Amino acid sequence: MPIWFLYDVSRGILGVIPVLFAGAYTxxxxxxxxxxxxxxxxxxxxxxxxxxxGNTLVIEGGLFSRWRRVIPRERVQSxxxxxKLRHRAFGVLExxxxxxxxxxxxxxxxxxxxxxxxxxxxxxxxxxxxxVHRAPEEMSPPLARLTxxxxxxxxxxxxxxxxxxxxxxxxxxxxxDNSFDLVTGAAERLMPGTSLIVxxxxxxxxxLALSLLLSIALTILxxxxxxxxxxxxxxxxxxxxxxxRRAQIPLRRVQAIQVNENFLRRAFGLASLTVVVAGYSxxxxxxxxxxxxxxxxxxxxxxxxxxxxxxxxxELESAPLPRSPSRAVPRRIIFPSLFGxxxxxxxxxxxxxxxxxGFAIVPLAWFFGWLSWRCSGxxxxxxxxxxxxxxxxxxxxxxxxxxxQHHQLTWSILQKSFRLATVNVHIPGTHRRAxxxxxxxxxxxxxxxxxxxxxxxxxxxx
Amino acid sequence: MDPRPLxxxxxxxxxxxxxxxxxxxxxxxxxxxxxxxxxxxVWGALGLAILVPALIVPxxxxxxxxxxxxxxxxxxxxxxxxxxxxxVPFDWIQFVESRQGPLDRAFTLTQVVVYTAAGKATSIPGxxxxxxxxxxxxxxxxxxxxxx
Numbered sequence: 001m002p003i004w005f006l007y008d009v010s011r012g013i014l015g016v017i018p019v020l021f022a023g024a025y026t027x028x029x030x031x032x033x034x035x036x037x038x039x040x041x042x043x044x045x046x047x048x049x050x051x052x053x054g055n056t057l058v059i060e061g062g063l064f065s066r067w068r069r070v071i072p073r074e075r076v077q078s079x080x081x082x083x084k085l086r087h088r089a090f091g092v093l094e095x096x097x098x099x100x101x102x103x104x105x106x107x108x109x110x111x112x113x114x115x116x117x118x119x120x121x122x123x124x125x126x127x128x129x130x131x132v133h134r135a136p137e138e139m140s141p142p143l144a145r146l147t148x149x150x151x152x153x154x155x156x157x158x159x160x161x162x163x164x165x166x167x168x169x170x171x172x173x174x175x176x177d178n179s180f181d182l183v184t185g186a187a188e189r190l191m192p193g194t195s196l197i198v199x200x201x202x203x204x205x206x207x208l209a210l211s212l213l214l215s216i217a218l219t220i221l222x223x224x225x226x227x228x229x230x231x232x233x234x235x236x237x238x239x240x241x242x243x244x245r246r247a248q249i250p251l252r253r254v255q256a257i258q259v260n261e262n263f264l265r266r267a268f269g270l271a272s273l274t275v276v277v278a279g280y281s282x283x284x285x286x287x288x289x290x291x292x293x294x295x296x297x298x299x300x301x302x303x304x305x306x307x308x309x310x311x312x313x314x315e316l317e318s319a320p321l322p323r324s325p326s327r328a329v330p331r332r333i334i335f336p337s338l339f340g341x342x343x344x345x346x347x348x349x350x351x352x353x354x355x356x357x358g359f360a361i362v363p364l365a366w367f368f369g370w371l372s373w374r375c376s377g378x379x380x381x382x383x384x385x386x387x388x389x390x391x392x393x394x395x396x397x398x399x400x401x402x403x404x405q406h407h408q409l410t411w412s413i414l415q416k417s418f419r420l421a422t423v424n425v426h427i428p429g430t431h432r433r434a435x436x437x438x439x440x441x442x443x444x445x446x447x448x449x450x451x452x453x454x455x456x457x458x459x460x461x462x
Numbered sequence: 463m464d465p466r467p468l469x470x471x472x473x474x475x476x477x478x479x480x481x482x483x484x485x486x487x488x489x490x491x492x493x494x495x496x497x498x499x500x501x502x503x504v505w506g507a508l509g510l511a512i513l514v515p516a517l518i519v520p521x522x523x524x525x526x527x528x529x530x531x532x533x534x535x536x537x538x539x540x541x542x543x544x545x546x547x548x549x550v551p552f553d554w555i556q557f558v559e560s561r562q563g564p565l566d567r568a569f570t571l572t573q574v575v576v577y578t579a580a581g582k583a584t585s586i587p588g589x590x591x592x593x594x595x596x597x598x599x600x601x602x603x604x605x606x607x608x609x610x
Contacts, residue, residue, distance in 0.1 A: 408546050
């Protein structure tokens with residue numbers, strides 16, 4: 001596949017770019033590195049082989065040390081297709097195959113032709129490798145599709161302020177320690193005679209506006225043209241503006257579905273849906289995006305999609321999810337309060353009266369303890385366990401009982417004295433905690449979940 | 463079967479492990495206390511705060527430990543400070559393994575570790591070799607009616 005080679009060399013050329021900006025001292029070194037960048041793709045390309053052998057996918061390669069990996073078909077969790085700009089330039093796709101139990105992507109075919117990608121995808125989903133021609137109108141209607149308006153709302157209500165904080169951190173490093181003086185100086189010139197308070201206020205507004213714009217831009221880039229549809233026994237998710245992605249997840253690999261509502265979205269009755277699959281690679285941001293089932297929808301719509309995918313009764317949404325007993329609040333705030341008092345005392349001793357600001361942690365801890373209790377909720381309904389937790393972002397996990405592998409009942413000493421206990425349910429790749437249940441309820445859960453093996457659920461829990 | 467305790471030898475094993483952790487720590491506290499010229503009562507209290515749990519925890523942990531192979535599942539109860547009960551239905555067991563480290567061997571003990579598709583589910587640390595092997599065989603016999 002010469003296209004592949006060209007594509008890899010183009011990446012090598014990118015590696016040479018730093019040469020253009022280098023000083024004379026490092027030029028020789030950079031040229032050597034650049035050459036290595038040009039040669040290594042050729043070697044890697046020559047060494048890389050993949051082959052479908054019946055029910056296994058065999059991949060081998062390696063630059064310095066050779067490796068060979070065999071992936072049985074039944075271990076494949078999901079197949080993602082990615083098309084970044086550079087893939088589009090060469091008319092190729094990237095395929096990422098995730099298998100059960102792995103922490104990283106098991107097989108990454110960085111550049112394959114679209115027909116080849118199709119062939120591998122069909123193999124992975126258990127069909128024949130021969131193409132099946134299907135007219136677009138035969139395709140199942142999407143479970144959900146996002147409009148431009150949805151994306152805009154998702155961007156406005158989704159918290160991506162963290163990205164901006166990083167950018168600000170960078171700017172501060174670039175400008176040095178006196179950046180604040182610079183900014184206030186500039187503000188003096190632009191708005192002469194204004195007080196520092198106003199300057200700070202304006203700054204905060206600017207930062208907020210920027211973060212909002214950034215959030216909208218990123219949401220549009222990542223989730224452009226988002227559709228999710230059920231095709232036979234798998235979920236197919238397509239999305240992306242510059243980088244087009246198509247993920248397909250076999251339904252039997254779906255371990256749980258999570259309904260997420262941050263405080264802003266909750267106020268407007270909006271939510272997002274994520275899918276819990278055992279094999280997705282662990283890089284957090286990437287994981288969040290690839291497990292996204294629905295970036296934004298009205299809460300009832302999100303629940304409808306979730307129950308449809310799980311094959312559950314639609315009334316799951318209205319299942320009662322009682323909160324933890326109210327004594328969970330003191331249980332949750334005791335340690336943070338002690339910590340806050342400790343910080344306050346130390347800060348006051350070290351910094352004098354202004355250090356008393358350290359005590360501010362205490363009411364904050366109370367607020368969050370109370371909020372996390374307000375957001376809590378747990379329920380066992382026939383076939384499902386529902387666990388709701390969070391504070392600023394409330395998440396409700398819907399876990400099919402059959403996916404629970406083992407479960408635990410735990411008490412800390414503090415919980416014992418409050419007659420509270422936690423039930424941990426372990427599903428492949430992760431677990432969910434129903435924290436601070438009443439001790440008797442927790443015991444009831446523990447026994448009830450233990451009976452799932454006898455209730456005729458043993459058919460295909462995977 | 464009714465919940466059973468572990469082999470009594472495991473208390474000795476845990477005490478050895480606890481001492482292996484705490485003795486170096488106490489040495490650090492003693493040396494540090496002398497170098498910093500702290501009053502004896504301060505580093506003495508610190509040393510006791512490390513030593514006392516090391517002496518008590520193995521005893522409490524042994525008292526807490528129970529395991530039972532029941533009709534449909536494996537039950538374990540453990541944890542001196544953090545009490546954890548685990549239930550693993552046989553159908554969800556992926557594989558079972560018995561282990562014997564150098565310390566286990568010194569006290570003629572064997573561990574049994576049970577895995578599900580969600581990873582290590584639980585382990586029973588202090589068993590005599592015969593019991594461990596029969597548990598391993600029994601659990602492997604009934605394991606894995608459920609596929610992943």
